[in-house]
Structure formats: structure tokens, C-alpha cells
Amino acid sequence: MATAASLTEGAVAVLAAAEPPEKLRLTEATATAWRDGLIAETGRSKPPDRPARPARPALVPPREVPRRRIGPDPAGRIALLHALAHIELNAIDLAWDLIARFSPAAGAAGMPREFFDDWCRVAADEARHFALLGARLADLGAAYGDLPAHDGLWEAAKTTADDLLARLAIVPLVLEARGLDVTPGMIDKLRRAGDEASAEILEVIYREEITHVAAGERWFARLCRRQGRAPGVAWEALVGQHFKGVLKPPFNDEARRAAGMSPDVYGYFTDLGS
Ligand SMILES: [Fe+2]
Ligand SMILES: [Fe+2]
Secondary structure (H helix, E strand, O other), X not given: OOOOOOHHHHHHHHHHOOOHHHHHHHHHHHHHHHHOOOOOOOOOOOOOOOOOOOOOXXXXXXXXXOOOOOOOOHHHHHHHHHHHHHHHXXXXXXXXXXXXXXXXXXXXXXXXXXXXXXXXXXHHHHHHXXXXXXXXXXHOOXXXXXXXXXXXXXHXXXXXXXXXXXXXXXXXXHHHHHHHHHHHXXXXXXXXXXXXHHHHHHHHHHHHHHHHHHHHHHHHXXXXXXXXXXXXXXXXXXXXXXXXXXXXXXXXXXXXXHOOOOHHHHOHHHHOOO
């Protein structure tokens, strides 16, 4: 495959790829080419409003997604792994959308090279997470696309399409941080159900997701400093404006602290009793 002429051109090609194998292949190729210095510039290719998606899974409202009772019966574990694979597929696109939408030409003038390094690394991690979950689904006789999936995951991207600070406030610092809160419980349940192979995959994902939240926190704080805003105050304001859900305790303070998040900030909404 020819290397993309620019990083945003590569990002847009991933977003335009509907089939997961192609999305994964382009992600790996573009992230590696950027890392190795084979792509010289970020460029100015614009991302689509929505990434391309395969014909299956059917995208449905959250309440129509099958429940995931985790136990010896593989159906519940398949439902869980399928839902997680769907989240990872969206996470691949979210990383590339961030790169393309907020590249210097798209208005976030002066983002340094390390900003793009971080989100390319995140995109490559998410692609690997999807592949791990896909392989485990195959072990269990299932595949991504077999079950309906949640249609709301691109919502956060849409509501934060004009504001990099808002995108960072919501995607890594609310949604991915929420993943850190709930993943250890899933790992325990999988182990109790005797599914060590799935538990181990979730442990890999969990460790790497801490680094994604850390990247979000680092760039959020850096942009706030540049804009002369206090990060905690800015985060509260942006979450209030752009996130319609509730920040649900219990929080995983240990993992959040490891990612550089402060309980003084994310605990604010709980203190208000919301
Ligand atoms: Fe992931
Ligand atoms: Fe992630």
C-alpha cells in the first residue's frame, strides 16, 4: 500500500473504510508510517461527519442491545466481548477523527508533533484491542457483527466537533475514564466464570487505556495552560455543557490517579449529588 501523503489523509482513509479488517490494516500502516517519519506533514484532509461502518452489526438504541450477564453460558460473555469490540471500533475512529479534525490546518494551530504521536499510538492500540476481542469472539464461535450494537457512541464526537478542549474533556476524560472504572469488575466476573482468556485480554486493554486517559489529561492541561484557564474549572464547565449522562461513582481512583486525574475535579459532580 502506498503511504499516505499526509497524516490527515491517512486518518480520513481509515474513517472512510467501512470493513474492520481494512480499518485495522490502514490504522496500523498509517500509525507506523507516522512513527517512522515516513509521513512528513499533518496536511489538511477533512474528516467525514460520521465514519463508514460495515453492514453488520445493526445499530440500535442502547436498550435493544443484548444484555451481558457474565457466567459459564458463553452467550453473555459473547455479548460483553461484542459490545467491547464495538466500543474499540469507535475508539479507532475517534482517535483518527481527533487527528484529522484538530490538525493545525483545521484550526488547532501549533499542536506539536507529540500530540499527533500520542493519538496515532492510541489509534494503533485501539485497533489491537479490536483484533484481540475479535479473535476471542472467534474462539467462542462468534464474530463482530453477529449482534446488534449501540448507535450512540458517535454522539460525543458530534457534540464536540468544533472544540478540541471539549473533545478531550469528554472522550478520554469522561468516556475512557469510565472504562477504567468498570473494567476491573468485568475482569473479576470473567475469572469467576472460568474465562481466563477473556480476562487476560481485558487486562491488556485496561493497562493501555490508562495511558489513553493520561494522554487526554496531559493535552487537556496543556491546552488549558495555553488558554490561561484552570483545568479543573474548564473540565467542569465543558462536561456540564457537552455530556448529557451522569458521572457514576464508584470511581477507580487508583487508575484515574495513575492517568493523572484528580479526584478533586472528577468528584465534583458526585458532591453535587447528580
Ligand atoms: Fe481500547
Ligand atoms: Fe482508548
